[in-house]
Amino acid sequence: MKIMHKAALILVLASFGSMVSADVTLQTKEEVQGTWKLQTTKNSLTDKQAIDREDTWVFKDGKVTILNIPREGTHYDQAPVAYEVEDGKLKVAIIGSSRFDLFTVIDLADNAMTLKGKYGGYYYFIKK
Secondary structure, three states: OHHHHHHHHHHHHHHHHHHHOOOEOOOOHHHHOEEEEEEEEEOOOOOOOOEEOOOEEEEEOOEEEEEOEEEOOEEEOOOOEEEEEEOOEEEEEOOOOOOEEEEEEEEEOOOEEEEEEOOOOEEEEEEO
């Protein structure tokens, strides 16, 4: 009987753990529309060192514009590029290329969003 209780407990905990770590599946582009301040990035969830960021991503009318990108002591704005939702993920075109960046939405709330890049980096945003 004890084995059955332990097995049931393990099954419940495993089910709960998978619910907690579920990604957000986007349905439409409008779900991310707005102006998002990129606060920090991390190379992985376990990375202790977060990197402070200064850029702002503006999602509007099927385009994303990244503003205030720091580079060599100054800042610049990136030209708008198309974005779309494909298979529940955010697909953002790369300037001057037919390629794209693919982001999984880890968390999405009214005032906060976390994206995971295709190479494992995490992007933490707050809505402006």
